[in-house]
Amino acid sequence: MSRNLFRAYCRKNGDATPPVVPAQTLLLAFEESGILHDDKRLSKFFAALKKAPAELTESQFESLLEISPTLVEQVLTKQLAIPQFQDFCGHIADIFAEVEENRGGTLANYIPQLEKVDPEKFAVSVCTVDGQRFNLGDAEDYFCVQSCSKPITYCLALEARGEEEVHKYVGAEPSGKTFNELTLNSKSQPHNPMINAGAIMCGALLKSESLDASARFDYVMKQWRECAGQEKVGFDNAVYLSERQTADRNFALAYFMREKKAFPPGVDLLDALEFYFQCCSIEITTRAMSIVAATLANGGNCPLTGQQVFKPNHVKNCLSLMSSCGMYDFSGEFAFRVGIPAKSGVSGAIMLVVPNVAGFAIWSPRLDELGNSVRGVHFCRRLVETFKFHTFDSTLGLLDQRIDPRRNLYESRLSGVVAFCFAAAEGDVGEMRRLVAKGVSPDQADYDGRTALHLAASEGKLEAVKYLLDLHVNRASLDRWGNTALDDARRQGHQGVIALLSES
């Protein structure tokens, strides 16, 4: 494989010297793939690349690759969750710019900390299941997670007690009411873990006998950090104090549950409430929250560390409930229109999980009347208008014109050499490189004797022609009509290509 990779990325400085791979070309390939320089999986690789000469010989290239062979190969052959990552990010940035204009909604005002946030704040971050990342807007700002803590608390309860035991105490049905409605289901249990009563219950189920309050909170923070690939996750004490002070409804919910004997034996009501307020007051950036979402998208395995934080079955349970109950009493509408598991919080955060593809975190503090971020919901709608991310989009087949970023663009339509010619005609050098790296021969012709060089020349794709010449393809090759690539370029009047192909 490393031979093919070298061939795909090398350049020849002249016939007398052996081919080399410019270090800059490699850096660019990583940048384009969305694998960021602070990615801990590649810290040794990036350190070595920094120290490497500007141009790497084949043996230098090989030893560099040996540091992290699997991931580097994945990047260089574009075998990542979203292969055309730059195109994908371009669309996300367009949606971001459009949604930013939306100034609808009002700030949450039940505690001063949320009331005094800058309403203009807006951030979107994405992390794929292969750890490709993209951050936009105020992605480094901290905000409290509020109800976005509920999926994680639920996963932790499942890890501690198992599905059967947890669901002896909490249901799995949307309540159809607001998140803090004073109501229980017909069995006198909270309707589900995504609303306040259910989250208070899940907290109470979490290791309550084996850990005291401080050890339990440390444990929860550790789990959050593990989900976030060891990014910083903080705690906002002022939010916590305000939550506690203004918590009449949450106290009422807990007393109501106690009256109905909903708690397991031995649960201390005040302790369970304290824990719930603490979870709401965890603070995070969208940058880190998108990694948490990606860990859920990846079956509980954090893409940036490879650590299995939650069991896949527990994540499946959690995503199912996020789908049906994650967006307050907008959940049914959201499942219908957007069709992606999500959880929102009154701080204006939304955590969105596209299973097996990516996690998104969106933060914009102005809320609609149901308590969901206005821009957040707007962003989600535009996302599925652009990409085939709705859970049931797969039923639409070819009629659907929207983008499926999961696909390897040309390879799925055509294969091998035809895919290569197609990419050349489009001037898509990244895709051409990927195919050469996979072993496609750049000299091969199709049924009509047309090579990639013919196609790139006909279409005036200068960069593609340059790349093919760097690979030393045969520029004299004739198609079935007896034409060379230069003949094609002349016929179409592509001056730049004519000049390149005429150089000896």
Ligand code: GLN
């Ligand atoms: N702290 C809030 C509450 O308990 C969290 C609710 C939310 O984000 N929906 O009311």
